[in-house]
Amino acid sequence: MKHIRLSLALSMMLMSTIALGSNTPASKLILRLKKIQKKGIMIGHQDAPVYGRTWKWDAGRSDVKEVCGDYPAVMGFDLGKLELGRAENLDGVDFNRMREEIIAQHTRGGIVTLSWHPDNPVTEKTAWDPSGDAVKASLPHGTHRAKMREWTDRVGHFILSLKDKDGQLIPVIFRPFHEMSGGWFWWGNKSCTPEEYQQLYRVLYRHLSGMGCNNIVWAYSPNVGYDDFMKYYPGDQYVDVLGIDIYEFDKDNAKYQQSVKQCLDELTALGKQENKIIAFTETGCQGLPYADWFTQTLWPAIKNYPISYVLFWRNAWDNSKECYMASPGHATEKDFKAFYKMKKTLFVNDIK
Numbered sequence: 001m002k003h004i005r006l007s008l009a010l011s012m013m014l015m016s017t018i019a020l021g022s023n024t025p026a027s028k029l030i031l032r033l034k035k036i037q038k039k040g041i042m043i044g045h046q047d048a049p050v051y052g053r054t055w056k057w058d059a060g061r062s063d064v065k066e067v068c069g070d071y072p073a074v075m076g077f078d079l080g081k082l083e084l085g086r087a088e089n090l091d092g093v094d095f096n097r098m099r100e101e102i103i104a105q106h107t108r109g110g111i112v113t114l115s116w117h118p119d120n121p122v123t124e125k126t127a128w129d130p131s132g133d134a135v136k137a138s139l140p141h142g143t144h145r146a147k148m149r150e151w152t153d154r155v156g157h158f159i160l161s162l163k164d165k166d167g168q169l170i171p172v173i174f175r176p177f178h179e180m181s182g183g184w185f186w187w188g189n190k191s192c193t194p195e196e197y198q199q200l201y202r203v204l205y206r207h208l209s210g211m212g213c214n215n216i217v218w219a220y221s222p223n224v225g226y227d228d229f230m231k232y233y234p235g236d237q238y239v240d241v242l243g244i245d246i247y248e249f250d251k252d253n254a255k256y257q258q259s260v261k262q263c264l265d266e267l268t269a270l271g272k273q274e275n276k277i278i279a280f281t282e283t284g285c286q287g288l289p290y291a292d293w294f295t296q297t298l299w300p301a302i303k304n305y306p307i308s309y310v311l312f313w314r315n316a317w318d319n320s321k322e323c324y325m326a327s328p329g330h331a332t333e334k335d336f337k338a339f340y341k342m343k344k345t346l347f348v349n350d351i352k
Helices: 002-021 025-037 063-068 095-107 134-138 145-160 194-210 253-274 293-302 333-341
Strands: 041-046 074-078 111-116 172-176 216-220 241-248 277-285 309-312
Touching: 025 216, 025 277, 041 063, 041 111, 063 333, 074 095, 074 309, 095 111, 111 309, 134 145, 134 194, 145 194, 172 194, 172 241, 194 216, 241 253, 253 277, 253 293, 277 293, 293 333
Parallel strands: 041 074, 041 309, 074 111, 111 172, 172 216, 216 241, 241 277, 277 309
Antiparallel strands: none
């Protein structure tokens, strides 16, 4: 009888744990993403409310909103330089302002995704320095493990500071150590083995989870050109969203469409197989040289796939090449308005 009571007690504790786990900000966002996914594809933009093609740091603005009258459903922000204790990120965005905009996006019913381009912990150069065996140095027993713990603490404290007016944690999609299948980052394929990458991701996951960051929906996103999408996959328990990053840098629309369809075919199959949400986690046509790119190139390539969202990269006021979203006066303005009016393209007012 004593053993039966003990088993019942353990079962009740397990059920309680599962119930708590299913009621976290992250789990609620996952359920919401799955529900919205049945309606259409959310449209996102990196750094949407903090600067645009012809402006910076103004309040209440967004190139997307000024073209179509609505904010993007998804807003992306990057945490690069937060690990160093800086006040501004690698693109000059003040972290206090970023927090305000994340809260504002959540309040209006939108969704937020965070990327992180941490500096190379060994060479102290940017994330784009693949030298120094930085992954190995950042792992447990590595020479720079203490530094990486400190950096992760800073990321965790920022994520835990994202709260609504009732003091509840705001859920975010976090996409760390992305594009690992390329060789340009210190966590990329030229700088570590797949096993080392997987360990790096898992250590980060466990550290932030241990801090109480139950508002993180975890995303994994290789880039186009991978030889095996799952080669660096850290494991089902560490990933909620499967993503892919694909850009058009060479002004070849047909090649871009072929790459998108090929990758999304595989991503769709893997999403079903692994029971994961799938997303187009970064994309864009550099400089937007085609006036009808959104409706005639992008949309035909993605419209038949069950992706949760597509995130266009930033519009930099100080770099004309870094233009990936329509804006007032740009040649794509009319086309993006038509894109906005499509039934399956979802903006903030479509997902409230």
